[in-house]
Amino acid sequence: MNQKRTFGSLLTLLGIAGIIYGALGLIGMANLSKINSAVPLGVGLVFFFAGISLVRATGDRA
Template structure:
């Protein structure tokens, strides 16, 4: 696994965490106290990280 794929996997995981945190903040669950507008920020950043990571993993070719 090369560095681009590793970085893509890290971005994807961070994106998933951001999406979950934004969703929990929007629903006021699990002790996450964010307003509905403020919960959109981690959700949007999570989406950006998630799709950037997925595209980086897909676009990077394997080398033997």
């Protein structure tokens, strides 16, 4: 497996975790205020979209 594709998958998974944690903070289920939950949500979105674009841009080699 290509290292770029593996790193993209890792970034995508970390992004999903950050989005979930930030969303839980927004609805009050995590131990965060509404303002402080914007940080993990924003970082999660950046990681998610960076990972998705890295996976899509990396071509498969047979």
